[in-house]
Amino acid sequence: MSIPLPAFARRWGAQVLLIGGLLVLWQILSGWAISDFFVSRPTDIFASIVTSTLDGSLPFNAAITAFEALLGFAIGGLVGIVLGVALGRSRALSDLLNPLVLCFNSLPKVALAPLFILWFGIGLNMKVALSAATVFFLVFLNTYTGVRSVSSELIAILRLMGANQRHVLTKVVLPSALTWVFTGLRVSVPYALIGAVVGELFASNRGLGAMLAQAQGQFDTAGVFAALFAITMLSLLLNAVVKIAETRMMPWQKQADEQATI
Amino acid sequence: MTAPLIVFTGVSKTFETARRTVEAVRDVSFTASRSEFITVVGPSGCGKSTLLNMTAGLFHPTKGLVQYDGMTLTDLNPRTGYMTQNDHLLPWRDVAGNIRVPLEIAGMAKREMADRVAVLIEMVGLTGFERVYPSQLSGGMKKRAALARLLAYDPETLLMDEPFAALDAQLRLKMQTELRQLCRRLHKTVLFVTHDLDEAVALGDRILLFSGRPGTIYQSIVSPLPPDRDLYHLRRDPDFVRVTGDLWDTLASTSTVEA
Ligand SMILES: Nc1ncnc2c1ncn2[C@@H]1O[C@H](COP(=O)(O)OP(=O)(O)OP(=O)(O)O)[C@@H](O)[C@H]1O
Ligand SMILES: [Mg+2]
Numbered sequence: 001m002s003i004p005l006p007a008f009a010r011r012w013g014a015q016v017l018l019i020g021g022l023l024v025l026w027q028i029l030s031g032w033a034i035s036d037f038f039v040s041r042p043t044d045i046f047a048s049i050v051t052s053t054l055d056g057s058l059p060f061n062a063a064i065t066a067f068e069a070l071l072g073f074a075i076g077g078l079v080g081i082v083l084g085v086a087l088g089r090s091r092a093l094s095d096l097l098n099p100l101v102l103c104f105n106s107l108p109k110v111a112l113a114p115l116f117i118l119w120f121g122i123g124l125n126m127k128v129a130l131s132a133a134t135v136f137f138l139v140f141l142n143t144y145t146g147v148r149s150v151s152s153e154l155i156a157i158l159r160l161m162g163a164n165q166r167h168v169l170t171k172v173v174l175p176s177a178l179t180w181v182f183t184g185l186r187v188s189v190p191y192a193l194i195g196a197v198v199g200e201l202f203a204s205n206r207g208l209g210a211m212l213a214q215a216q217g218q219f220d221t222a223g224v225f226a227a228l229f230a231i232t233m234l235s236l237l238l239n240a241v242v243k244i245a246e247t248r249m250m251p252w253q254k255q256a257d258e259q260a261t262i
Numbered sequence: 263m264t265a266p267l268i269v270f271t272g273v274s275k276t277f278e279t280a281r282r283t284v285e286a287v288r289d290v291s292f293t294a295s296r297s298e299f300i301t302v303v304g305p306s307g308c309g310k311s312t313l314l315n316m317t318a319g320l321f322h323p324t325k326g327l328v329q330y331d332g333m334t335l336t337d338l339n340p341r342t343g344y345m346t347q348n349d350h351l352l353p354w355r356d357v358a359g360n361i362r363v364p365l366e367i368a369g370m371a372k373r374e375m376a377d378r379v380a381v382l383i384e385m386v387g388l389t390g391f392e393r394v395y396p397s398q399l400s401g402g403m404k405k406r407a408a409l410a411r412l413l414a415y416d417p418e419t420l421l422m423d424e425p426f427a428a429l430d431a432q433l434r435l436k437m438q439t440e441l442r443q444l445c446r447r448l449h450k451t452v453l454f455v456t457h458d459l460d461e462a463v464a465l466g467d468r469i470l471l472f473s474g475r476p477g478t479i480y481q482s483i484v485s486p487l488p489p490d491r492d493l494y495h496l497r498r499d500p501d502f503v504r505v506t507g508d509l510w511d512t513l514a515s516t517s518t519v520e521a
């Protein structure tokens with residue numbers, strides 16, 4: 001005799017089982033099939049996370065990385081949105097800047113790290129800049145596409161209602177580009193962290209990237225995994241924040257989603 | 263008759279796209295007087311929407327002139343309100359919010375705005391749906407919301423592109439009645455596009471029958487029905503029966519099979 005579980009409970013159960021199984025497998029294989037020097041083992045990693053949390057080094061470094069990533073995310077996102085709207089609204093401007101945009105697009109942003117060290121030194125600024133540069137472009141491109149894809153008929157209808165440029169911008173262009181803006185923000189969350197962490201790997205003694213480099217230098221594989229774990233958690237956290245902002249700012253999307261799932 | 267408000271003189275419109283050239287309308291001439299209700303009926307693709315677009319000043323003719331109140335249109339025509347074939351509600355605003363858009367643009371006071379929106383929602387029968395987003399409305403409800411938004415800003419000329427096509431027969435009759443009464447009371451000039459002959463005859467003071475593409479005016483019929491006609495009992499009205507019959511005959515004799 002069994003009571004049928006609701007679908008979400010069954011899905012959760014399956015997910016927990018899968019992850020638990022993988023961890024157990026890892027634990028068993030480590031040291032026996034693969035040297036634990038390369039892959040460490042879940043119990044060691046857990047221990048490493050606990051000690052570095054207790055001695056304060058993990059929260060401290062995580063906070064620094066989070067700060068850099070958040071600041072970079074905010075600056076890059078803001079500039080991306082503003083320029084995306086400006087270029088999306090002005091054909092002349094986007095035609096003019098097109099080659100520049102193309103060049104910057106093809107450049108892997110982390111390759112800017114050495115340049116940013118020259119410009120900003122090896123302090124916090126350089127990581128923020130690297131993070132912002134990466135985020136900027138993704139948000140910019142998405143915002144630009146969003147602004148460009150606004151129905152011209154819709155704009156025409158508004159103009160027939162007597163709307164001026166400001167009305168068109170605030171009542172049609174910005175709201176309809178918002179979905180795209182958020183897509184840009186969501187995909188750039190991990191990149192904000194890439195910027196910060198790569199910056200720290202290059203030159204720093206603080207932050208999760210530095211922790212990563214230090215652990216690696218001491219052949220402390222468990223420490224490396226612990227840092228990776230912390231980076232992943234940060235990324236998930238930032239993602240959740242964007243998601244919450246998204247549902248807050250676009251309630252109509254939620255209603256549409258609810259309808260779609262019924 | 264009052265002074266002409268909309269004058270089309272020898273208007274042709276050709277669309278050039280990368281792949282092909284389409285002549286949508288050819289040599290169209292007609293005049294709409296102030297507060298005249300004109301219905302435009304014809305087969306799909308004969309340029310009915312194009313005609314409205316040119317009256318709104320969204321497109322300009324390839325040949326000929328479109329004049330509004332004595333002026334040739336060179337830009338958008340802000341004295342027209344357009345209810346397009348796609349309702350184009352703003353998906354991020356609920357019904358009340360959508361109807362508010364033109365009022366916000368006009369800078370109306372909050373209190374006054376709320377009252378006006380309430381009246382309009384009542385008029386189009388959307389009471390109870392004020393806070394619902396367009397994605398959750400039926401096709402007919404979207405049309406009604408779009409109509410309320412159009413009426414909200416009270417434009418001098420209404421351009422309506424198949425506004426009632428998605429409504430059930432009963433509601434359509436109600437809306438048609440409301441629209442005619444409203445337009446008569448407020449002296450609106452209306453260009454009303456439909457592909458429904460009965461609707462065209464029921465509503466129009468004048469009916470423009472278009473031929474297939476390229477659209478030309480095949481017939482212009484002044485309605486024998488009185489201005490204060492009772493739409494609910496038209497089906498038995500001998501004038502109505504005669505005019506629709508004639509139009510059907512005309513259509514039958516002209517319809518050529520398009521490839
Ligand atoms: N912006 C445009 N670019 C290119 N071709 C167009 C454009 N607008 C309309 N056309 C073409 O012009 C012709 C007439 O279009 P229009 O929309 O005016 O027809 P319609 O009479 O409103 O048809 P329906 O009853 O199906 O709405 C069509 O062949 C259409 O493909
Ligand atoms: Mg059409």
